Amino acid sequence: MSIILALGLAAALDPAFPAIEHRTRIEHPKGAIEATYKMRVAVRHKQIGSSAKPGTPSTLACTWRADVHVERSAVHGSGASLSRQITRDGVVEGRRAGWCNDGQSAIAAEVARRTHEIHDQVVALAREDEAVLQAELERLDGNRQG
Structure with a gap:
């Protein structure tokens, strides 16, 4: 398995967050x-x-969570494309005091600092998807033989 951590910003849903790409090679009888x-x-x-009156503590806070949306693409030896979308919610979460609008850049920076945690989730999703991809390949091969 090879892992590529691409810090290109264009592929991320929110341009403040780094994009992550993971590649893997699956052995198959047809190649x-x-x-x-x-x-x-x-x-x-x-x-x-x-928010509270002056002199009293405020309970104002912003809770946040980062979800990852992963798109898998693979190409069968026949040229058929095998794609799938996978989502994992709440891979990193946090809370900041104050208004959400005021803390968005700090939240974005924290998510960017925690890229390694997000990357680990993408790798786990890829491992979980291996069995699904194998089944898709077998189904595709079965359709070509029958």
Whole structure:
């Protein structure tokens, strides 16, 4: 398995977050299949609590979570394309005091610092997808033989 951590910003759903790409090679009787998993990050914000009168503590906070959307693409020896979309919610989460709008750049920076955690989730998704991809390949081969 080879892992490519692409820090190109264009492929990310939100341009503040690095893009991650994972490649793997799956052995198959008709020849090895290269599968590519491209990840996009989406961060959800939720405003909680309330601001308070001067002199009283505020409970205002922003909870956030980063979801990953992964698109798998692979090409069978016959040229058939095998693609699949996989989503994993809440791969990294956090909370910041104050208004969500005021903290978006700090949240984006924190998500970017935690890219290794997101990358680990993409690799785990790719491993989980291997059995699905093998089944798709077998089904494709079965259709070609019958």
